[in-house]
Amino acid sequence: MDKVLELTDVVKRFGDNEVLRGVSLTLHPHDVVCLIGASGSGKSTLLRCANLLETIDAGTISLFGQSLQDPRIDPDLVRQHVAMVFQSFNLFPHLSVLDNILVGPVHALKRRRGEVRDEAIALLERIDLRDKADDYPDRLSGGQQQRVAIARSLAMRPSLLLLDEVTSALDPTLVGEVLDLLTDLAHQGTTMLIATHEMNFARDVANQVVYLDRGVLVEQGTPEEMFSNPKHESTRNFLERVR
Amino acid sequence: MGRRGLVVSALSSVVVLLVIFAIFWLAPGGPTFRAFFFNPHDMWQAFVGDPQKGLLSVGRGLVTNIWMFLLSEVLVLIFGLFIATVRLSQSPVLFPFRALATVYVDVMRGVPIVLVMYMIGFGLPELNLGFLSNQSPAVYGCATLTLSYSAYVAEVYRAGVLSVPHGQLLAARSLGLTHTATMRRVILPQAVRNVIPPLLNDFISMQKDTALVSLLGAVEATRAAQIYGDTVFNFSGFTVAAILFLLLTIPMTRFTDHLIARDRNRRLATT
Numbered sequence: 271m272d273k274v275l276e277l278t279d280v281v282k283r284f285g286d287n288e289v290l291r292g293v294s295l296t297l298h299p300h301d302v303v304c305l306i307g308a309s310g311s312g313k314s315t316l317l318r319c320a321n322l323l324e325t326i327d328a329g330t331i332s333l334f335g336q337s338l339q340d341p342r343i344d345p346d347l348v349r350q351h352v353a354m355v356f357q358s359f360n361l362f363p364h365l366s367v368l369d370n371i372l373v374g375p376v377h378a379l380k381r382r383r384g385e386v387r388d389e390a391i392a393l394l395e396r397i398d399l400r401d402k403a404d405d406y407p408d409r410l411s412g413g414q415q416q417r418v419a420i421a422r423s424l425a426m427r428p429s430l431l432l433l434d435e436v437t438s439a440l441d442p443t444l445v446g447e448v449l450d451l452l453t454d455l456a457h458q459g460t461t462m463l464i465a466t467h468e469m470n471f472a473r474d475v476a477n478q479v480v481y482l483d484r485g486v487l488v489e490q491g492t493p494e495e496m497f498s499n500p501k502h503e504s505t506r507n508f509l510e511r512v513r
Numbered sequence: 514m515g516r517r518g519l520v521v522s523a524l525s526s527v528v529v530l531l532v533i534f535a536i537f538w539l540a541p542g543g544p545t546f547r548a549f550f551f552n553p554h555d556m557w558q559a560f561v562g563d564p565q566k567g568l569l570s571v572g573r574g575l576v577t578n579i580w581m582f583l584l585s586e587v588l589v590l591i592f593g594l595f596i597a598t599v600r601l602s603q604s605p606v607l608f609p610f611r612a613l614a615t616v617y618v619d620v621m622r623g624v625p626i627v628l629v630m631y632m633i634g635f636g637l638p639e640l641n642l643g644f645l646s647n648q649s650p651a652v653y654g655c656a657t658l659t660l661s662y663s664a665y666v667a668e669v670y671r672a673g674v675l676s677v678p679h680g681q682l683l684a685a686r687s688l689g690l691t692h693t694a695t696m697r698r699v700i701l702p703q704a705v706r707n708v709i710p711p712l713l714n715d716f717i718s719m720q721k722d723t724a725l726v727s728l729l730g731a732v733e734a735t736r737a738a739q740i741y742g743d744t745v746f747n748f749s750g751f752t753v754a755a756i757l758f759l760l761l762t763i764p765m766t767r768f769t770d771h772l773i774a775r776d777r778n779r780r781l782a783t784t
Binding site: 321323346347348349350352353354356358360361362363364373374377378379405406408409419422423426 | 680684685687702706779
């Protein structure tokens with residue numbers, strides 16, 4: 271089967287600080303991989319490297335077999351296929367909800383506005399925010415904003431969706447609506463790489479769970495293996511602490 | 514503020530105004546001062562001018578100030594944005610231009626605008642560069658204002674761009690927008706909202722600095738008032754010029770406040 275994303279011995283340093291120390295990871299189509307680990311373990315950095323928001327210092331990352339370290343690669347083109355959702359939503363406050371969703375397809379993919387509009391409306395219906403199309407993000411709750419941010423990435427019809435602790439900035443009562451949406455996406459076969467602190471969610475939707483500790487991929491397995499029978503001491507310790 | 518608050522603030526305003534008015538009215542030199550600066554006849558004369566006595570109209574002079582700052586404001590917005598864009602560029606290839614832009618901003622902000630006015634107004638004609646050396650003082654004035662204020666406005670823009678949260682850039686780039694599209698669609702529209710108040714500040718300052726073109730011999734409102742004062746020995750023309758400048762700047766301030774409030778309301782409004 272095709273590999274959507276393949277990381278091989280990826281190393282990333284910020285100055286003297288080695289944030290990723292030789293991480294290797296593979297995602298196949300329709301995989302949902304959850305990255306777990308303490309803050310500072312390198313989860314976010316790994317996601318950012320995967321869509322070239324950061325450049326890596328050693329190793330390779332390939333997308334559908336194409337190395338992203340090839341100097342002829344256009345990062346903008348890569349990012350059109352690899353969408354990212356952030357912890358802090360990062361919606362564009364000067365644009366209406368609808369325009370937030372349209373900005374990528376219209377200005378990056380150069381598709382006609384009228385043509386994308388119907389798709390955007392359909393996406394808004396899917397996230398139950400059709401009536402908010404003309405509102406500005408500041409008026410929405412955190413959960414609504416994050417759902418719009420997810421819709422904004424889906425509008426790009428990405429081959430891979432990167433999600434960086436997308437519920438960590440949310441009020442606890444709003445976490446559910448966002449996780450429900452992600453669960454739907456998982457069931458529909460969206461390929462996703464998810465950094466998360468929500469262990470129950472990871473157990474329910476992931477087909478692979480990856481534990482990172484200080485930049486090292488310690489252990490990887492199915493949710494059953496990882497949560498019921500972790501092999502490594504540090505994985506066990508981490509899971510006990512978050513429970 | 515309740516009803517009581519309104520009454521108190523109205524009363525205190527009236528008292529303060531009365532005190533200020535009384536000081537001018539009751540001062541020992543009050544009558545002389547009023548005849549000198551607030552003579553209605555002279556104010557009207559200065560405003561309309563009198564060609565037969567060689568008196569130029571302050572009102573017509575103001576037209577020069579107005580077209581000068583309108584033209585300069587447009588040019589400053591464009592040139593300032595250009596300088597700011599160069600200063601904010603990241604590409605190694607553009608390093609020399611970045612350095613040049615930094616030097617430009619330092620020099621233009623450091624040299625008194627009067628000196629820049631002299632160098633351009635008297636220097637350019639000396640160069641005998643055809644078109645460049647054959648302009649009117651008012652045009653040289655616009656060039657000076659544009660060159661000088663672009664440095665300030667470039668810094669205002671730059672601060673505005675840097676005030677947009679980094680996450681906005683990450684979100685735009687991760688959608689696959691190019692650097693240019695990110696600036697144009699995401700960063701600059703937000704930066705512009707942040708810079709409107711400081712930008713307005715610079716514009717008001719520039720509107721007043723259009724008076725400096727009189728140093729090059731152009732007749733604008735303050736120069737016309739000065740000619741009137743020197744000829745008739747009455748300074749009411751200056752009062753007229755001051756009032757006219759106020760009539761220009763105050764509506765602009767209120768209009769900008771209105772724009773900011775409207776933008777804020779729209780963003781917080783629910784449909």
